[in-house]
Amino acid sequence: MRSMQLRLDLPAPYVHPMHAFVADTPGFRATHLRHWNPAVGERNTLVFFVDGDDPAVYTDALDDQPSILEYEIATEKNRRGFHLAVTEDQRATDARLTGAFLGTGVVVVPPVVYRADRRLDLSLVGTGDELETALDSLPGDIGVTVQRIRPYDGRLSDPTATLTSRQRTALRIAVDAGYYADPRAATLEAVADELGCAVGTAAEHLRKAEAGVLGRVVDSIPGGRG
Known part of the structure; x- marks a missing residue:
């Protein structure tokens, strides 16, 4: 599986x-x-995160789209962007695009990113043959760049998959103690005491855990490193 x-x-x-x-x-x-x-199918409900500054401008544009049947947005104070739940009648061209992945055995793993350059980033999981079938099923007028292929190892759903038991424990203790809170509520010394190790050892466990988790989070975003 890849x-x-x-x-x-x-x-x-x-x-x-x-x-x-x-x-x-x-x-x-x-x-x-x-x-x-x-x-x-013909009618779909979808949930998006829109990285934009003005929900009212966006919903004005939504109101002009005949395929949009209903929608609701959710904003969060002091955070950029907003969430959108929308029900839509599927357009014919959207059906051609999504049809490439139906019945092929592949799984489309969110998020699917609609980029500002009008390109689309997405991740698929499946066997080698299934992935090849999905690629061959895409409409011929769509340009396709394969950015990365790797054995499936859970990074798309569990960014802690490769951490050691000790690194997981250190990360849990640090979070529970408030080491990552804003403002910080615990010192590295407190984390080391809870782990029962030297401060330098605790720092190394956290550094490796942070690198592993953050690297996998970025890798799980389609186009995350490019």
């Missing part, structure tokens, strides 16, 4: 109007598709 990260160059007909809106509108940067209903 994990594959793709970047798709979308011809104009495949660019959803709201994707184009984000690409063309100052103050908007990208859209992340986080969740969707399991049975992709």
